[in-house]
Amino acid sequence: MTIWKISVQNIKSKQGYTLVSIFTLALSMMLLLGIQQLKKTFQYQITNNVQEIDMVVGAKGSPLQLVLSSVLHIDNPTGNILYNNAKKISESPLVKTAIPISYGDNYKGYRIIGTTKQFSSLYKAQLEKGRQANKTMEVVLGYHVAKQLGLKLGDTFLSSHGLMENELEVHTEPLTVVGVYKQANKVIDRLIVTDLETIWDVHHYHKEEKQNAKEIREITSLLIAFKSPLGFLTMPKKVNKNTNLQAALPKYELDKLYEYTGIGFTVISIIAYIIFLVSSIIIFMSIYKMIKEHSVYLALFRTYGASNFQLLKMVAYEAFIIVFIAFVLGVILTKGGLYFMFNLIDVFDQQNILQALSFRAYLQVGGLIFTVVITSVLLVIYPIIKMNISTILSHEK
Amino acid sequence: MIQTSNLTFHYPKKEHVFKFPNIYLKQQENLLVLGKSGVGKTTFLHLLAGLLSPTNGKVMIDDVCINSLSHQKLDLFRGQNIGLVFQNNHAVQSLTVLQNLQARLFFSKQIINNKKIDDLLKELGLMEYKKCKINELSQGQLQRLGIALAVIHNPKIILADEPTSSLDDENCNVVVKLLQKQAVQSKANLIVITHDQRVKSLLSNTILL
Numbered sequence: 001m002t003i004w005k006i007s008v009q010n011i012k013s014k015q016g017y018t019l020v021s022i023f024t025l026a027l028s029m030m031l032l033l034g035i036q037q038l039k040k041t042f043q044y045q046i047t048n049n050v051q052e053i054d055m056v057v058g059a060k061g062s063p064l065q066l067v068l069s070s071v072l073h074i075d076n077p078t079g080n081i082l083y084n085n086a087k088k089i090s091e092s093p094l095v096k097t098a099i100p101i102s103y104g105d106n107y108k109g110y111r112i113i114g115t116t117k118q119f120s121s122l123y124k125a126q127l128e129k130g131r132q133a134n135k136t137m138e139v140v141l142g143y144h145v146a147k148q149l150g151l152k153l154g155d156t157f158l159s160s161h162g163l164m165e166n167e168l169e170v171h172t173e174p175l176t177v178v179g180v181y182k183q184a185n186k187v188i189d190r191l192i193v194t195d196l197e198t199i200w201d202v203h204h205y206h207k208e209e210k211q212n213a214k215e216i217r218e219i220t221s222l223l224i225a226f227k228s229p230l231g232f233l234t235m236p237k238k239v240n241k242n243t244n245l246q247a248a249l250p251k252y253e254l255d256k257l258y259e260y261t262g263i264g265f266t267v268i269s270i271i272a273y274i275i276f277l278v279s280s281i282i283i284f285m286s287i288y289k290m291i292k293e294h295s296v297y298l299a300l301f302r303t304y305g306a307s308n309f310q311l312l313k314m315v316a317y318e319a320f321i322i323v324f325i326a327f328v329l330g331v332i333l334t335k336g337g338l339y340f341m342f343n344l345i346d347v348f349d350q351q352n353i354l355q356a357l358s359f360r361a362y363l364q365v366g367g368l369i370f371t372v373v374i375t376s377v378l379l380v381i382y383p384i385i386k387m388n389i390s391t392i393l394s395h396e397k
Numbered sequence: 398m399i400q401t402s403n404l405t406f407h408y409p410k411k412e413h414v415f416k417f418p419n420i421y422l423k424q425q426e427n428l429l430v431l432g433k434s435g436v437g438k439t440t441f442l443h444l445l446a447g448l449l450s451p452t453n454g455k456v457m458i459d460d461v462c463i464n465s466l467s468h469q470k471l472d473l474f475r476g477q478n479i480g481l482v483f484q485n486n487h488a489v490q491s492l493t494v495l496q497n498l499q500a501r502l503f504f505s506k507q508i509i510n511n512k513k514i515d516d517l518l519k520e521l522g523l524m525e526y527k528k529c530k531i532n533e534l535s536q537g538q539l540q541r542l543g544i545a546l547a548v549i550h551n552p553k554i555i556l557a558d559e560p561t562s563s564l565d566d567e568n569c570n571v572v573v574k575l576l577q578k579q580a581v582q583s584k585a586n587l588i589v590i591t592h593d594q595r596v597k598s599l600l601s602n603t604i605l606l
Binding site: 009297 | 443469502
């Protein structure tokens with residue numbers, strides 16, 4: 001017989017109450033950890049895709065829209081720009097790489113990006129099967145696209161105009177799959193990559209405008225990486241002031257977006273803390289109630305020779321068992337809940353959705369709960385020390 | 398051996414002062430303390446057990462003045478040397494009969510001897526209920542468990558508070574005999590405090606409060 005055993009038996013004897021305590025605590029932990037996990041995942045998705053892109057040049061409009069559409073591929077483009085104008089910008093000595101992209105078509109909802117061979121290096125995407133597109137009408141599929149659509153090397157398909165799946169504006173030129181990228185856990189996983197000429201050919205730039213075809217060729221945007229930080233200081237201002245193009249800095253724009261969404265995170269965090277406060281009160285009440293309800297047993301243990309410290313230990317063990325189970329359950333619920341949620345809505349296309357939370361995050365939540373338990377246990381020291389055994393045992397019924 | 402001298406006690410916020418007679422019991426001597434309700438029988442028993450501190454006077458058990466012990470030492474002294482039988486026999490509901498007895502020995506810092514527990518349970522007719530939870534026991538079984546909890550650790554003094562008040566004549570006799578037997582086996586003093594006149598014929602050494 002040990003104090004631990006007695007505590008375990010006590011917990012077993014009040015299962016309903018214990019389950020409610022564990023569940024409410026696990027729920028609040030799930031919200032606290034979940035919101036941190038969501039924040040981290042959101043940040044990861046953003047930073048992971050903008051690492052190699054310092055500036056985006058596109059048509060005038062909303063800079064955030066330009067970044068979202070050209071970098072994260074989750075919005076409509078602001079318009080098209082002349083390829084020749086974009087090339088002039090890429091010739092600047094401050095530019096390390098300038099990758100043109102052109103899009104506006106899709107296949108079953110997956111965007112088709114016309115670009116250069118450098119595009120895949122932006123995302124460090126490597127070929128899993130086949131080869132890069134060497135001539136027009138050849139495409140390489142992102143990992144997720146190939147997986148979802150079940151397309152194999154040599155398969156052909158017809159693209160549709162626009163960024164949403166539709167059967168009304170289907171192009172007549174078939175595209176052939178010549179390669180599939182390995183999973184990169186980046187936006188390229190859900191793109192269909194081809195060369196710029198394919199996009200132009202599909203849209204009949206060459207055939208209809210033979211005379212000045214080269215002059216009127218358009219792209220959607222230009223993804224630029226600078227050689228030095230000097231580029232950040234001069235290039236955006238220069239482009240925005242001296243041309244009819246728009247330059248946007250992805251990191252800056254996405255930071256702004258993160259600030260806006262941060263308000264939502266803050267609100268959810270506050271709700272989580274309120275629930276946590278409620279469950280903390282439940283923990284304290286359960287410990288205090290235990291002292292009151294079990295006062296006869298605690299007094300009985302005192303007549304057996306138990307010290308105050310032993311009784312306190314018994315109470316603390318019970319609290320810690322509940323908290324530990326709640327913590328483990330909270331972590332499982334957080335991971336499981338988010339995984340289920342993301343799979344259900346397919347937000348990030350299964351790209352490493354669940355970013356491992358840092359040890360510090362767990363430590364913070366664990367520390368918070370630990371503090372509540374310690375405080376609750378400290379608050380019941382007084383009733384235990386001041387327990388009047390004689391009165392309790394005289395009035396036992 | 399237990400000895401008291403000039404014990405008085407008064408509850409806070411109450412004017413009445415209880416005065417108790419001096420007692421002196423040698424090893425294995427028994428005592429019946431009779432008295433009507435409200436004369437302070439339970440208060441006297443709690444003073445003897447060190448559950449209350451006297452306003453005046455002292456309680457000596459085997460040359461130890463229990464009133465001069467610190468709280469912690471008194472708890473341990475009580476746990477090791479005194480066995481208490483309560484009117485409403487209480488045991489810990491979440492534990493089984495066996496676990497209650499093991500807990501009794503554990504808190505009084507004694508070796509948990511399962512054979513000794515088994516022997517006592519056999520003697521008290523509780524062996525088959527060894528693994529039962531407390532709420533599965535009848536009132537009579539609970540009373541016997543109360544006695545087992547009071548004697549399992551071989552105390553020097555067994556203090557019983559109204560152990561027969563809710564029992565019929567036959568069971569009253571059985572319980573007192575059991576207490577006497579256990580006191581002999583433990584070489585302990587037995588002090589029974591009751592208003593139940595039926596016990597008078599079973600215990601010879603009597604004082605009236």
